[in-house]
Amino acid sequence: MNKTIVSINDVSVNLLPPREGGGYILRAVSFDVSQGGIVGVVGGSGSGKTTLGLAMLGLLPEVMTMSSGRIIFEGKDITRFSDADLRAFRGFGVSMAFQEPVSAFDPVMTIGAQIRETVLAHERISPAAARERVLQALRHAGIGDPVRVASAYAFELSGGLRQRAMIAQAIVCRPKLLIADEPTSNLDVNTQDKILELFKELRSSLGLSIMLITHDLGVVRRVADEVVVLCRGSVVEQGKAAQVMTSPRAEYTKLLLAAEG
Numbered sequence: 005m006n007k008t009i010v011s012i013n014d015v016s017v018n019l020l021p022p023r024e025g026g027g028y029i030l031r032a033v034s035f036d037v038s039q040g041g042i043v044g045v046v047g048g049s050g051s052g053k054t055t056l057g058l059a060m061l062g063l064l065p066e067v068m069t070m071s072s073g074r075i076i077f078e079g080k081d082i083t084r085f086s087d088a089d090l091r092a093f094r095g096f097g098v099s100m101a102f103q104e105p106v107s108a109f110d111p112v113m114t115i116g117a118q119i120r121e122t123v124l125a126h127e128r129i130s131p132a133a134a135r136e137r138v139l140q141a142l143r144h145a146g147i148g149d150p151v152r153v154a155s156a157y158a159f160e161l162s163g164g165l166r167q168r169a170m171i172a173q174a175i176v177c178r179p180k181l182l183i184a185d186e187p188t189s190n191l192d193v194n195t196q197d198k199i200l201e202l203f204k205e206l207r208s209s210l211g212l213s214i215m216l217i218t219h220d221l222g223v224v225r226r227v228a229d230e231v232v233v234l235c236r237g238s239v240v241e242q243g244k245a246a247q248v249m250t251s252p253r254a255e256y257t258k259l260l261l262a263a264e265g
């Protein structure tokens with residue numbers, strides 16, 4: 005058994021201000037991500053997938069609060085981190101490739117400049133070294149012509165390249181865990197396959213652990229070792245991906261599988 009990188013224990017997130025019924029967005033969510041593991045977090049729209057990712061970065065929206073639970077990274081509870089600790093953690097510990105790379109990137113800044121800013125926010129290195137790190141991250145993300153992509157604006161790139169650039173930005177500070185939020189939505193099937201292959205490569209070349217957030221069970225089936233099924237903020241089923249895909253126990257998982265066709 006590989007060691008655990010992140011352990012999510014009994015995490016509940018609620019809307020603010022407090023309301024009747026609790027306003028739960030996440031309810032007592034618990035699971036572990038192991039070193040080099042790929043965990044698929046699946047659920048329909050609004051089930052709390054993105055919120056879970058944001059909670060793991062200490063980046064919940066202002067209208068939400070974590071009302072219970074601990075998120076343990078390398079033995080430390082990140083929910084007790086100071087803002088400064090959290091900023092460092094978001095580069096080297098856990099980082100997220102956000103849903104909708106179109107809006108996640110600044111439209112008037114080149115891709116290279118944005119990734120360089122991320123490196124320089126976390127590390128004291130020379131401009132030349134930062135530039136090299138940007139190109140290296142783009143290469144790790146499977147981009148064959150990193151110089152061209154670095155000098156492009158987000159809108160000039162295809163959906164697949166934009167997703168790769170988003171991943172490059174997330175891995176440029178060499179985190180232990182990459183959270184990828186709906187990385188294959190809005191991509192054609194061929195491009196989806198290539199992005200999923202990239203996750204496997206990143207796992208083997210960089211030893212990265214990956215939490216793959218998706219509404220698409222097909223994605224989980226292709227790359228995940230473990231799966232966590234979220235329904236309206238609660239985990240309704242979790243286990244080995246192969247097992248959950250072939251003999252689901254929760255009604256909700258069965259519905260998701262049936263919907264997949």
Ligand SMILES: Nc1ncnc2c1ncn2[C@@H]1O[C@H](COP(=O)(O)OP(=O)(O)O)[C@@H](O)[C@H]1O
Pocket residue numbers: 029047048049050051052053054055056065067
């Ligand atoms: N900034 C916000 N303010 C209020 N409610 C929000 C906000 N962001 C998300 N929500 C609500 O939280 C729930 C979970 O959302 P989200 O985590 O984005 O789900 P998913 O990523 O699974 O589609 C939804 O009901 C959504 O409407």
Ligand SMILES: [Mg+2]
Pocket residue numbers: 053054055103185
């Ligand atoms: Mg989402």
